[in-house]
Amino acid sequence: MAASRKPTAKDEPNRRAEIVRAASRLFAEKGYAATPIRDIARAVDMQSGSPFYHFKTKHDMLKAVALEGIASISRAVSKAAERGDTPRATFEAMLLAHLEQLLGDDGRHFAATLLHESHHLDPAALAELIEQKDAYEALWQKALRELKRSGEIADDSRVTRLLLMGALNWTVQWYRPNGGRTVKQIARQISGMLLKSR
Amino acid sequence: MAASRKPTAKDEPNRRAEIVRAASRLFAEKGYAATPIRDIARAVDMQSGSPFYHFKTKHDMLKAVALEGIASISRAVSKAAERGDTPRATFEAMLLAHLEQLLGDDGRHFAATLLHESHHLDPAALAELIEQKDAYEALWQKALRELKRSGEIADDSRVTRLLLMGALNWTVQWYRPNGGRTVKQIARQISGMLLKSR
DNA sequence: CCTACCGATCGGTAGG
DNA sequence: CCTACCGATCGGTAGG
Numbered sequence: 001m002a003a004s005r006k007p008t009a010k011d012e013p014n015r016r017a018e019i020v021r022a023a024s025r026l027f028a029e030k031g032y033a034a035t036p037i038r039d040i041a042r043a044v045d046m047q048s049g050s051p052f053y054h055f056k057t058k059h060d061m062l063k064a065v066a067l068e069g070i071a072s073i074s075r076a077v078s079k080a081a082e083r084g085d086t087p088r089a090t091f092e093a094m095l096l097a098h099l100e101q102l103l104g105d106d107g108r109h110f111a112a113t114l115l116h117e118s119h120h121l122d123p124a125a126l127a128e129l130i131e132q133k134d135a136y137e138a139l140w141q142k143a144l145r146e147l148k149r150s151g152e153i154a155d156d157s158r159v160t161r162l163l164l165m166g167a168l169n170w171t172v173q174w175y176r177p178n179g180g181r182t183v184k185q186i187a188r189q190i191s192g193m194l195l196k197s198r
Numbered sequence: 199m200a201a202s203r204k205p206t207a208k209d210e211p212n213r214r215a216e217i218v219r220a221a222s223r224l225f226a227e228k229g230y231a232a233t234p235i236r237d238i239a240r241a242v243d244m245q246s247g248s249p250f251y252h253f254k255t256k257h258d259m260l261k262a263v264a265l266e267g268i269a270s271i272s273r274a275v276s277k278a279a280e281r282g283d284t285p286r287a288t289f290e291a292m293l294l295a296h297l298e299q300l301l302g303d304d305g306r307h308f309a310a311t312l313l314h315e316s317h318h319l320d321p322a323a324l325a326e327l328i329e330q331k332d333a334y335e336a337l338w339q340k341a342l343r344e345l346k347r348s349g350e351i352a353d354d355s356r357v358t359r360l361l362l363m364g365a366l367n368w369t370v371q372w373y374r375p376n377g378g379r380t381v382k383q384i385a386r387q388i389s390g391m392l393l394k395s396r
Numbered sequence: 397c398c399t400a401c402c403g404a405t406c407g408g409t410a411g412g
Numbered sequence: 413c414c415t416a417c418c419g420a421t422c423g424g425t426a427g428g
């Protein structure tokens with residue numbers, strides 16, 4: 001898995017992205033504070049000081065991971081939200097997109113870092129992240145509003161949204177691929193729990 | 199808040215419990231790996247090496263916090279489960295008890311540590327914790343089973359339980375006391391979302 | 397991006 | 413429980 005040749009500065013076009021990817025995996029698995037930069041460097045075949053050529057501080061790495069995490073979830077769910085023709089179909093497409101980002105191979109470590117390690121960010125970076133997160137959650141608030149208008153949900157308050165986010169985001173803690181249930185089945189079960197008609 | 203007298207070995211009857219309490223708060227706020235034992239010692243007016251008189255390792259402190267966390271949640275919810283006369287009343291009492299433990303002043307830091315920092319435990323301690331957690335969640339599975347029998351819920355599968363746990367446990371991320379909603383209101387909203395009749 | 401390195405911090409311990 | 417301390421690790425940097 002690790003390339004044994006010695007990379008040089010001109011070698012890869014985007015070493016920075018590789019670092020972010022490796023960092024996301026290690027932050028997700030061992031936590032930000034418990035991950036030495038040396039481990040991230042080794043994961044991308046660098047020497048221990050070299051990541052600092054791409055990032056000024058370790059915090060900047062975390063910031064990059066967290067922002068990329070919320071950005072790709074946001075992108076995927078926005079796109080899904082455009083496709084539904086009914087409030088219910090829209091909602092179900094959004095559920096599926098959100099879960100695919102959280103549980104899929106590509107975004108899983110970004111999402112886990114975003115959800116569990118963001119509190120290590122400095123206040124400025126945290127504020128930036130919260131701004132993105134608020135914009136993202138507004139998509140859900142809108143979807144809930146339309147479900148209420150069409151009579152498929154009784155309450156579209158902020159608390160409802162937060163409880164829904166909890167049910168979704170908590171899947172990161174227990175979902176295992178090859179664990180019997182597909183992501184699509186879980187999405188369907190959530191909509192079955194929340195929506196009235198069938 | 200911090201006593202300025204110098205405590206001696208015979209001084210307090212239960213310094214160990216104070217350490218666990220302080221550790222729960224710091225682990226919850228800054229994370230296990232980012233909390234130096236020196237900070238815990240200072241929080242209980244000890245010198246930096248003294249916590250090791252009570253705990254062999256830092257991991258043992260985390261283990262104590264996590265096990266006390268699951269134990270008190272388990273105790274509170276068990277007690278609540280005994281009091282309801284209908285499946286619905288039982289369920290609502292359990293919801294309230296669980297949330298009070300997670301969000302109340304006493305258990306809040308224990309719960310946050312339990313939920314967010316347990317992965318730092320060594321495999322043996324983690325296995326012990328999971329055993330307790332499984333026993334706890336069986337209480338919920340039973341409650342869901344009875345709600346299904348009485349026709350107030352459509353699905354009492356394991357996934358339903360996990361989604362419910364997610365909605366509940368995620369409150370730790372967003373609930374703020376004096377934030378408008380009481381714990382009781384949140385509990386009621388969850389039962390309103392999940393249960394069919396009114 | 398590598399080499400070589402520094403200062404600070406940290407978990408843990410010996411001895412009392 | 414305190415004093416005094418050690419060895420290891422870690423984020424970060426200078427210079428090339």
